Amino acid sequence: MSWLQNKFEKNFMISTVDYVFNWARKSALWPMTFGLACCAIEMIASSTARFDIARFGSEVFRPSPRQSDLMIVSGTVTLKMAPIVKRIYDQMPEPKWVISMGACSSVGGPFNTYAVLQGVDRIVPVDVYVIGCPPRPENLFYALLKLQDKIDTMSLAKRPTEVRLDESMMENFKRQVMVAQTMQPK
Amino acid sequence: MSSVIWRIVGGVLNVGIVLLVAPLGQGVLRKVTARVQSRQGPPLWQPYFDLLKLLGKEDIESGETPRMQRFAAYLSLATVLAVACLVPMGFASPMNGAADIILLIYLLTLCGICTLLAGLAAGSTYSLVGASREMMSMIALEPVFAIALIVGALHTGSFRLDTVLNGSVYGTAGVPWSGLIMLAVMILSFQAFVQRVPFDISEAETELMEGPLMEYSGPKLALFKYAQMAKLVIYSALFVRMFVPWGAGFTFPLAGLVFWAMFWAKVAVVVLVVTLVAATHARYRIDQAIRFFAGMFAAALGALVLASYGY
Numbered sequence: 001m002s003w004l005q006n007k008f009e010k011n012f013m014i015s016t017v018d019y020v021f022n023w024a025r026k027s028a029l030w031p032m033t034f035g036l037a038c039c040a041i042e043m044i045a046s047s048t049a050r051f052d053i054a055r056f057g058s059e060v061f062r063p064s065p066r067q068s069d070l071m072i073v074s075g076t077v078t079l080k081m082a083p084i085v086k087r088i089y090d091q092m093p094e095p096k097w098v099i100s101m102g103a104c105s106s107v108g109g110p111f112n113t114y115a116v117l118q119g120v121d122r123i124v125p126v127d128v129y130v131i132g133c134p135p136r137p138e139n140l141f142y143a144l145l146k147l148q149d150k151i152d153t154m155s156l157a158k159r160p161t162e163v164r165l166d167e168s169m170m171e172n173f174k175r176q177v178m179v180a181q182t183m184q185p186k
Numbered sequence: 187m188s189s190v191i192w193r194i195v196g197g198v199l200n201v202g203i204v205l206l207v208a209p210l211g212q213g214v215l216r217k218v219t220a221r222v223q224s225r226q227g228p229p230l231w232q233p234y235f236d237l238l239k240l241l242g243k244e245d246i247e248s249g250e251t252p253r254m255q256r257f258a259a260y261l262s263l264a265t266v267l268a269v270a271c272l273v274p275m276g277f278a279s280p281m282n283g284a285a286d287i288i289l290l291i292y293l294l295t296l297c298g299i300c301t302l303l304a305g306l307a308a309g310s311t312y313s314l315v316g317a318s319r320e321m322m323s324m325i326a327l328e329p330v331f332a333i334a335l336i337v338g339a340l341h342t343g344s345f346r347l348d349t350v351l352n353g354s355v356y357g358t359a360g361v362p363w364s365g366l367i368m369l370a371v372m373i374l375s376f377q378a379f380v381q382r383v384p385f386d387i388s389e390a391e392t393e394l395m396e397g398p399l400m401e402y403s404g405p406k407l408a409l410f411k412y413a414q415m416a417k418l419v420i421y422s423a424l425f426v427r428m429f430v431p432w433g434a435g436f437t438f439p440l441a442g443l444v445f446w447a448m449f450w451a452k453v454a455v456v457v458l459v460v461t462l463v464a465a466t467h468a469r470y471r472i473d474q475a476i477r478f479f480a481g482m483f484a485a486a487l488g489a490l491v492l493a494s495y496g497y
C-alpha cells in the first residue's frame with residue numbers, strides 16, 4: 001500500500017477502507033520469533049495453552065522478519081545485540097510495530113552497565129512499553145490490546161511509522177557501541 | 187453457445203467457491219488444532235484477517251531474482267484456481283469438454299513446481315534447502331496421484347474428467363482390488379499432498395523458517411498462503427470425487443441440492459481428518475518421508491498392474 005501513502009486527504013472512501021484494513025491488521029499481528037533474555041520465557045509462556053496468545057490472533061510467530069508485523073523486544077538488549085535488533089527491525093515490511101517487553105528493554109533494567117543499551121527506544125521506535133521484571137503474559141496481552149487500540153487510529157493515507165530516529169540518538173548509539181568495542185568507557 | 191456460457195459461469199462459480207471456502211477450511215484447521223492442544227484458539231475467520239492484512243502490507247522484493255519471485259507467486263495461485271475449474275464441486279465439472287485428466291495431472295504438478303521456483307528465486311540458504319526438499323518429495327509423490335487417476339482411466343477406458351472423477355477407481359466386476367489399494371495409499375499420503383503436518387517438510391517452520399517462502403512478504407506471501415489453503419479444499423474435493431462419490435445419481439432441482447450439500451459435507455469430513463492427523467503427529471525427517479513415499483509408490487505401481495489386468 002506504499003503507493004497510497006501520503007497521496008490523499010482524509011475522505012469517506014479512505015476512512016471506510018481504513019476501517020477494514022485496521023480491523024484486519026489489529027486482528028492479525030504476527031510477532032517475530034526472537035527473544036533476548038529471561039523475558040522471552042514469559043513471551044513463550046504466553047503462547048502456551050494456559051494463556052494462549054492465539055485468542056488475539058497473534059498465534060503465528062513468524063521466523064522470518066519479512067513476514068512479521070510486530071517485534072516484541074523481550075529482554076536485555078546488549079550493545080552487541082543492538083545492531084542486530086535494529087537490522088531485524090529494518091528488514092520488517094511496513095506497517096510494523098514494536099512492543100518493548102520488560103524493564104531491561106524499556107530502560108535498561110537492573111543493568112546500568114557499559115555493555116547494555118539503556119532502552120531499546122534508542123534504536124527503534126517503540127509503540128508500547130510493558131513494565132515488569134519479567135512481565136506476566138497478561139501484561140503482554142494488555143500491551144497487545146493497547147497496540148490494537150493504537151492501530152485503530154491508523155490511516156492508509158499516512159505513513160504508519162511516524163516516529164523516526166533523530167540523528168542525535170543515532171550518534172549516541174554509535175558512540176556507545178564504540179565504547180563497548182574498545183573496552184575503554186569514557 | 188449457451189454451453190460455452192455455462193462453462194464460464196460454472197468455472198467462475200467454482201473459483202469463487204474455492205476462494206471463499208478455503209480460508210474457512212484453514213480456520214477450522216487452526217481452531218480444531220487449538221482445541222486438541224487444549225487451547226482456546228483463534229476465531230474461525232482468522233485466516234481472512236491474515237490474508238487481508240498481508241495484502242495491505244509493504245511488498246519487499248528481497249530475493250535473488252525479483253521478477254521470478256513475482257512470477258512464482260502469481261503462477262501458484264493461478265494454477266490452483268485453474269485446477270478448481272476442472273474439479274466437479276457438487277455439480278458437473280465446468281471445463282468437462284475442454285480438458286481431461288492429463289491436464290489435471292500437469293496442473294497439479296505445476297503447483298509443486300511453483301513452490302520450487304519460489305524457493306530458487308528467493309535464493310537464501312533456507313529457501314534453497316526447502317526447495318531441494320520439495321523437489322525430492324515431489325518426485326516421489328506426484329506419480330502416486332497420477333497413478334490413482336490412471337487406474338480410474340484404465341477401468342473406464344476414458345480420459346474424460348466426468349467419467350474418471352466419479353469413483354471410477356472401483357469400476358470393475360467383483361472386488362475392486364486396485365481401487366482399494368489406491369484408497370489406502372491416498373489416505374496414507376494425503377497429508378503430503380496438502381502439505382500438512384507430518385509431511386510439511388519443505389517449509390518446516392521451526393527448522394527451515396518457512397523454507398521457500400522465507401523471503402516473501404506482504405501480498406506475495408498472501409498469494410502463496412491462499413494457494414496453500416485452496417489446495418486443501420481442492421485435493422479434498424478430488425479425493426471425494428475419486429473415492430467416495432456416492433449420491434451422484436440425483437438429478438438437478440431438489441435432489442441436486444441435497445447432493446451438493448452431501449458433497450461439501452464429505453469435503454468437510456476430509457478436512458477434519460487432515461486436521462486431526464496434523465494436530466496429533468510430529469513432522470517426519472526428509473529421509474523417513476522419502477522412504478515412506480517410496481513404499482506408497484511401490485504399492486501404487488502394484489495397483490496399476492492389477493488394474494491393467496482388470497482387477
Ligand code: SF4
Binds near residue numbers: 075101133135
Ligand atoms: S526485565 Fe527482568 S526478566 Fe526481563 S530480561 Fe530484564 S532482567 Fe530478565
